[in-house]
Amino acid sequence: MDMAADRTQTMTAFVDCAAELVDVAMGRSAADLVIRNARWVNVHSGEVVEATDIAVRQGRFAYCGPDATHTIGPDTEVLDAAGRYVVPGLCDAHMHVESGMITVTEFCRAVIPHGTTSMFIDPHEIANVLGLAGVRLMHDEAVAQPINVWVQMPSCVPSAPGLEMAGASIGPEDVAEAMGWPGIIGLGEVMNFPGVAANDPTMVGGIAATLRAGKTVGGHYASPDLGRAFHGYVAGGPQDDHEGTRMEDAIARVRQGMKAMLRLGSAWYDVAEQIRAVTERGLDLRNFILCTDDSHSGTLVHDGHMDRVVRHAIAQGLKPVTAIQMATLNTAEHFGLEREIGSVTPGRRADFLIVSDLASLTIDAVYARGRRMAEDGKLLVDLAPFAYPDMARNTVHVAGPLTAERFAVPAPGNTAQVTARLIGVVENQAPTQSLTVELDTRDGYVPADPARDVAHIALVERHRATGQVTNAFVSGFGYTGACAMASTVAHDSHHMIVVGTDRDNMALAANRLAEIGGGVVFYADGEEKALVEMPIAGLMSDQRAEVVAEKAQGLMAAMRASGCTLNNAYMQHSLLALVVIPALRISDQGLIDVETFRKVPLFVGGETG
Incomplete structure (x- = not known):
């Protein structure tokens, strides 16, 4: 057994302690912990059971019933719930740690006080930078945590x-x-949906390897087309999908036997519309799962994690117990872990919350594997940092320094005005719009037009120092004045994206990130206004979550000061190169029409791409 496998043995497997649990339930042995006078939120029956006692042994529930007096011994810790609710620990069914700007350890530090005790992470961000070796690093960090962090093997790189x-x-x-790794739970989101429908050998092979291992295949069907392409994708094996934005998306997925994952992240608000399939159409709630996909550090520290999602779902009309089911039992069943997590019932890991108000999900204390982890919003345990090796650092390779001229867009021909394709950012959604705009030329170039909310966007190749810079235009950020933001978080290939109104500031921002090894930086009027350093693969900080959250807040403030009014502009910025979500994106290959999956020229009717 390797070191990673050794680190997973933080609690006894059920088969090895079942006899002890029986003895506790029968009163022949004492429990380690007993919670008395609780309101038991039972997600199996969908009810709240009053006046319940709960006994824990070896980090697992042993007894849930009306009176646990017979399980109490001289060394048993007894907690009087005093009529408060005992709720299963919350599960995030799909997310990417790297989007939080922090490591797995720091992510856990941030979310444990918010009641998250299980996460299903897809590290395809680091996979796009470091390949299988990067995935292994995050896997090894994940299995070392005191809460449950399972890893989905990235499926689509690129x-x-x-x-x-x-x-x-x-x-x-x-x-x-x-x-074969101990912490792998399945295959990460299969984003190449045209490849699945076309029986691409890479997609078919990855799905087959996962199914042969008896594990779950994650889905990602980002097209609004629910016709033949959708049916071909479902037939290929993906078992869930989090890319729906409409009620009909959720309905279509559930009818085809998939789990509809409804996300509420820092910038994506897809729960309210899709949950109508349950609240209005009456579809079976067992097939709906809540997730974040994704939350940045500022959201985690200041607003919450899965507790925030559950509260939002309740606000859409769900009963509290139903919303909790969608963030606990439904997730556990989907990944084949219903005997391990997802409910407060005998044999399961003793991951639970003490909640004083169910409707607002007011969390007083958080327990994982029978151990108190947080109380009153404060983490009570110390989490040892994970040491990322040198190979995970210094990954930003740019042929530079970059000059302002590298971000200039030459005008096609000798014309005073051109028609350009324009990436349109959509507030609180991952998809973009494919727009066109008439732009004036100047001195043989096509400048941005901040007065009409048209900014420059550039993608700088950063893995092989090829010197490639792709230039285009984007709308929706609302920047005014001379400013630019650069980021090496650029889903999914994670080159460097620079968005700005001024080429000089764009060059300053890009060169700054090359200098420090990655992150996100904002410049205005030639001055650095905000910086979040992310030296680990250019994706994650090695600082504490609260420090990164403060820097992220500073970044948002700098963006707002330059006219940006988007809810979470950094997250929107990071997806502008995501060439698997419609409609128009930028890549190192050019401007990509994701609805047709082909490269298109920047200028309508022209040849310049």
Whole structure:
């Protein structure tokens, strides 16, 4: 057994302690912990059971019933719930730690006080930079945590072959190898949905390796087309999907036997519309799961994690117990872990919350594996940092320094005005719009037009120092004055994205990130206004979550000071190169029409791409 496997043995497996649990339930042995006078939120029956006692042994529930007096011994810790609710620990069914700007350890530090005790993470961000070796690093950090962090093996690296070049690649043989790692729970979101429908060998091979291992295949069908392409995708094996934005999306997925994952992240608000399939159409709630996909550090520290999602779902008309089911039992069943997590019932891991008000999900204390982890919003345990090696650092390779001229867009021909394609950012959603705009030329170039909310966008290749810079235009940020933001978080290939109204500031921002090894930086009027350093793969900070959250807040403030009014502009910025979500994106290969999966010229009727 390797070191990673050793670190997973933080509690006794059920088969090895079942006899002890029986003895506790029968009163022949004493419990380690007993919670008395609780209101038991039972997600199996969908009810709240009054006046319940709960006994824990070896980090697992042993007894849930009216009176646990017979399980109390001289060394048993007894907690009087005093009529408060005992709720299963919350599960995030799909998310990417890297989007939080922090490591797995720091992510856990941030979310444990908010009641999250299980996470299903897809580290395809680091996979796009460091390949299988990067996935292994995050896997090993995940299995070392005091809460449950399962890893989905990235499936699409690059996400859209032929439309982008990532820093690494993942093939079916890599998927097959990872399926034997102790913390791997399944295959991460299969984003190349045209590839699945076309029986692409890479997609078919990765899905087959996962199914042969008896694990779950994650889905990602980002098209609004629910016709033949959708049916072909479902037939290929994906078992869930979090890319729906409409009620009909949720209905279509559930009818085809998939789980509809409804997300509320820092910038994506997809729960309210889709949950109508349950609240208005009466579809079976067992097939709906809540997730974040994704939350940045500021949201985690200041607003919450899965507790925030559950509260939001309740606000849409769900009963509290129903919303909790969608963030606990439904998730556990989907990943084949219903005997381990997802409910407060005998044999399961003793992951639970003490909640004083169910409707507002007011969390007084958080327990994981029978151990008190947080109380009154404060973490009570120390989490040892994970040491990322040198190979995970210094990953930003830019042929530079970059000059302002590299961000200039030459005008096609000798014309005073051109028609350009324009990426349109959509507030609180991952999809973009494919727009066109008439722009004036100046001195042989096409400048941005901040007065009409048209900014420059550039993608700088950062894995192989090729010197490639792709230039285009974007709308929706609302920037005024001379400013620019650059980020090496650029889903999914994670090159460097620079958005700005002024080429000089764009050059300053890009060169700054190359200097420090990655992160996100904002410049205005030639001055650095905000910086979040992310030296680990150019994706994650090595600082504490609260420090990163403060820097992220400073970044948002700098963006707002330059006219940006988007709810979470950093998250929107980070998706502008995501060439598997419609409609128009930018990549190192050019401007990509995701609805047709082809490269298109920047100028309508022109040849310049």
